[in-house]
Structure formats: C-alpha cells, structure tokens
Amino acid sequence: MSNHVNHLLSQWLPLKDKHKWVLGFIFKTEGSCYRKAGAMMLFSDAGHQLGILSGGCLESDIVKKAQRVMTDGVSRTAVYDDEDEEDIAFKLGVGCGGVVHLSLVPVNQDNQYLSLDAVSKTLTNGDACEWACTVDGTRGVCEAVEYSNAKPRKASLETIKGMRTLSVLMLPPIHLLVIGGGYDATFMTRLASLQGYLVSLWDPRPAQARIEHFPEVNYLIEDPSVEGLRLHLSEHNIQAAVLMSHHREIDAKALQVLSKRALTYTAMLGPLHRKQEIMDLAGIQDTDFSQYFASPAGFDIGGELPEHIALSVIAQCHAVFHTKPTNLKR
16 A cells, blocks of 8 residues: 555545544654654544554553544644653653654644645646645645645645745656556566556567456556557656666567656666667667666666665666656666
C-alpha cells in the first residue's frame, strides 16, 4: 500500500461522511525526524488509520489523542521530544533524536473538510495544488498550481492574519509507462505502485502483459499498435517511461514515440552498445530528449536480479523528480 497523499485521500473521500474523522499533520520539526512538516494521517471512529506520522513508534499515543478530538471536537497540538526523558517520545524509545510538533483537528462538513476533498480531486486529475491549513484546524484552502512549474519543496509554516498556517505543495502521483510485459516487468510495476505511482503498461505481443500478472497496473494498453501507444500518451499525463521489452523493434518504435514527448524521465534497459543499436534503428539521438534520458537504465547498485534492477531504476526515477544527484551511473 502506498502512503502517497493521493492514495490516502482516495480511501478517505468515499467515507468522509460515514464516520468521525481527525486529521493529524506535522506542522514543524526540529532536528532529525522520520517524517517532516506536511506529513499527514487520517483517523476515524471506526478504527481507520490512513498514513503514517513516524516510523510507527508514536502512532499508539497519537491514536489516543485523536480519539479525544473525536469525542469532544476540540483540536489539539502535541509535541514529541526524543531528548526529553519526561516526554512520551523518550519513553516510547523513539530513536531519531528530534522534536515533532503535531496538530490533531476534526475533519467534517463544518470546516469544509479542510479542503482535503478539493486536494483529492486536484491530484486525481493529475494537477498540483498548494494546501494551506491553520494549525488549529479552523480553515483549509486548496489553490491550483501550474504543474509544469511545480518542483518538490519543503512545507512552510507562517503566521497569516494572526494564525499559524502550514502551506504544503501537493504533487500528483508520477505516471510511469512501462514498455514490455515480461516477467521482470512485474517487479518494476509492483515497486512503482508501492511508491504511489500510476502505472501504464504496453506490450504489443499477445503472450506478454497478461492482466493476471500485473494486478497493480492502472492502465493496461490493449491497442498493440504504435498509434495506440501514442494515443494513450496524449490522453494521460505520463511523465516517465522505462523501456524493457528486450525486443529491438518494439523498443525502437516506442523510443521514437517517446522522443517526441517532453518526459521528465526516460530510461532503457540494456548495455551501451544496445542503446546505440536501438537509437539507430529508431533514427533518433540523445539530443532528441529534452530532459533526463538514461541508458543503461538505473543506478549501479551491484544487483543482477530483476528486483534489483527495478529498485535501481525506480530509485533513479525518484531522484530525477526530486532534483537529487543522479551521477551514480552504471
């Protein structure tokens, strides 16, 4: 299960009026902490716990505080200090050594669900937004942001009109296209899904890309033609692609289509000499890719198994989207 905010909100949305809900969110941290400001978790009176606010060490105490908020409807804040011997965090054995400032607030029709329903709709549509919420939970606002200009950044805590307000940039899930539906692709799609990615899969070979082998895939492209692939790319906000069909013509045709798209991340499995063969076959060059293109795909982590390769590629993809160094190459 993914802990991406879009996944949490998609579970909460159909249940938002069926139970009492409390939102827990970190609005400030000091020192080393497992989760940072902007992390959120949803609790219900039916026992739902969506998300995570620590490595699992604080949740038992946070649940108790959330239940009090459900009972009396009064927002609360809590501070967990791992270095204070009198603090519950110290007694729970939290080992990060930092301080977590947490807010627990009701989420209901009275406060317009803190605009979390609008956040969910925006992210599901593949758009970005800025979510601002007062620490006391009296007001939440969702404002659309141009996704092409939205880069991951830290949440900020400011005092606006006398109210402490946390602002969080919410980005939609990365949509990854996997070219190739063989056994090794099952690890790629599974790991991408765990990161909260949306996943599309295309393989024109009838014996490949069987739905029973890819239960976590969001879109299995049934049209085997290159035009079908091109149409899917046009209809969906796909930002990343991995070519792993292990078939020269399939990879070449797909790479030619992808070279016309401004994807943030494109990667192709195989050694350097194969890269040149495929690019020659496709009639394209490195300069046809305006953003990150990796071939061989992934970081060199010393792995050989399909699951190792999937890990190295998804890690590289994640690094690119979060503007982290990608010089650990094969």
